[in-house]
Amino acid sequence: MTDAVEINRAEALGGVPHGFLGRRGGVSEGMLAGLNVGLGSDDDRQAIAENRRRAVEAVAPGARLVTLHQVHSAKAVTVTSPWPDDARPQADAVVTDRPGLLLGILTADCAPVLFADPDAGVIGAAHAGWKGAFGGVIAATVEAMERLGAKRSRIAAAIGPCIARASYEVDHGFRRRFADADPENERFFADGRPGHAWFDLEGFNAAALAAAGIGRVEAMGLDTYSAPDRFFSFRRATHRGEADYGRQLSAIALP
Template sequence: MSGVETWTSAALGEVPHGFLGRAGGVSTGIHAGLNVGLGSDDDRAAILENRRRAGEAVLPGAALVTLHQVHSADVVTVDAPIPDDARPPADALVTATPGLLLGILTADCVPVLFADAEAGVVGAAHAGWKGAIAGVTDRTLDAMEALGARRERIGCAIGPCIARASYEVDAAFVQRFLDADPGNERFFADGGRPGHAQFDIEAYVAARLAAAGVQRIEMLGQDTYAQPDRFFSYRRSCHKDEPDYGRQISLIAVR
């Protein structure tokens, strides 16, 4: 659809998918653009129109399925449409059912899209730092395999998220990751302030996917925080003392 900005990945081949930004929507004010977040304080009619436009931009006529995201490692297997007011609490979803458009909402966290085109199985995961360290991507792969996917055939794409240059964390945050695996030290760089570091969550998620056996991974390298005209950002909204923030969506489907 004209005006909706969409990024795609060669890692997902011809499978219908897209990482959408904030362009092309009807919301105004601090939510201006394609805000699809039902949990935001935006006008609900605008949110629903934005969600319709998002779906039409990727697979017209498909039924959009999203979650009540809770920063978990929980995965839902979907085989039928789910009403917006019945969204299950989870942070990833998988399907082998054609015509269902799986959607993950983000505003700095990492959206990951998965596809085994040969098996006709796709997945989408919301990997904030809590879900990422808890293994949300690993569990998405497991759920796809349960539907007939094969890990060595699954391609993964990591969409727009907060970049290392924009993601300052404190020493306690770093220690959580070092306690989980001392090798995680490589994802942190010295920060601009004592006792702080810059976290490369995009690279961390990619490394988790590779360690789990995924052989085809693409990182889009788009920093949500640093591009206010293109993306919503929770952290940027906090730094600007705004009362709320919009969410963008990442979509994938079995045709």
């Protein structure tokens, strides 16, 4: 892998320190080669620690990285001081109004969403795979930010690298679950082979952000599955029969 950490930034988030990172620029080797930051992987612990250090330095030098024990929920937590890596709360979104903290979300096909209301000095980060998105993690994040003084109309949000519709085949039962909840959700599916469809996770999250009243939404259109040199992908690793998969970091801090 290349030595330089790749940072994808969203125009919507302006000058707020943030970055959607991929697999470039890390020290992990083998099937996890690159900037794997996943504590849940079987990677070498020292390699993960070095990758996390590099990620922090690339996005917000000197900040303390705060991540979660992600469980595909709609739970959002507020952080005021960093917790140890081995005491991460089980949640899928985190918000803060404290400078010096770098809020991090780990993904490998699920959608990372970063939020900022610079006027209020409030930021957030959410792990929005299909289950968390369907369960309401976007709304939960916005509500948690509001409790810190943010306003929906001022919040900007960006959706980072995730599996694209062209790469995300689902079965009829999956599609029916969404349609039963709201017939309007049919717009996020395209017909595929018999009994299957293609699901637009990014589009579903963008619609959830709009429904939550977010003032500015940016979908970056980066497909994790189809870019093996740039991003880790759980589904790609599964299709290849690999025993493990890496996780990339998306992170945001207050200036």
